Amino acid sequence: MMVFRIIIIVLSFTSLALVIFNFSDLKQRYKNYFRFLFTPWKVITFVLATLGITLVAPYTGDPTWDYGVSIIMSVMTYLSAPWVCGVTYRFFNRRSSFYDLIIAIAMWLLSASLSYDLYNYFKLGFFPDSSLANLSISTGLYFLGGLFWNLTTLLNQWPTLAFLKESWPDKNIKLNYRSLLIVGLPFMILATITILFFVYNN
Template sequence: MTAFFYYYIAAWMTACVIAIVLMIQNIKTMILFQKKYWDFLKIKWKLITFFIALSAFVILAPYTGDPTWDYYDAAFMSILTFMTAPWSVGTLFRFINKQEKLKIAYIAACCWMFSASWSYDIYLVFRDGDYPITWLPNIFASSVLYVSAGLFWNLTYKDGRGVIFGFMENDWPAEKTNTHFSKLTLYAIPFMILAAAIFVPFLT
């Protein structure tokens, strides 16, 4: 492993430590750690689509022709994405709209990068003894999936507004929201197609 990757690992690990410290300092106010966020994720259609996606990625990982993909990284990256992407994407959107603090946006960005890239990288360092040559293209490919997942699991129906992303509302994540997937289907399909379009070409 070249010197560059030792510096890179040190840099992103430092970023993660800072994020963890900020998390601890703000744990009582961060939406990520509030019951209403996890209730927001436990809506039936979100759990069903998550388990479908998780199963597909894990089962098909060995057949992608990509030696860096296996059952383990497919599983933990999928789980991390479901747990954090809706919050991270929503938080960054709200930061851009001056509805969230910079330190919380920083944590969200680190959650994004750890889920989509750094966890994958360090797993492969331990598995293979070297930094994966796919680390850079993986950032882009996995980030597209991460953002898509964050948007997808934020879809919600609001009376008087129709289908929107939940983080566009001041009460996000709403404790009471329309849980019927039928009203979201047409808006959800493009995200499903995008995920398939990225993943399917890797199958051999």
């Protein structure tokens, strides 16, 4: 497990170096990302999801899952998962670069694994034995969230994934909320089932 953590740390520093040396390019290509991300329905669902995963923390009986780590991982997921999903898909379609993919992998591991490990290391004084179990569950929730917050639609159209569009990430203003709810509901149900499964089987 220590080897895995070292790999994550190396990836993280590599990612940081890539961001620093390519900051202008990244800023130009993804300048609309936060406008794309901070639309009302995404912010509302993020707040609701964060409240849900945070409020159940005391009932898990797991000392490594508390309010603090729930909020930290939720925020990191919201900020990065939609971008990671988009970049990963577009890399295999030759629309994102290899260094974008390296950054995406590092952001996924930082959000779904290293943040959990480091938080509990400073809280408990040691790395938790549940790191791999956490990674598997957190990864599922991470990519569910990333896909969910990439849902987009226009009036009179069914939702699609925003990163399929050439203009991604762009802000979609005229949304069909009814169809968005219908398509987004399975994502929310699956995420809820995943959390409840962990709670009742912990």
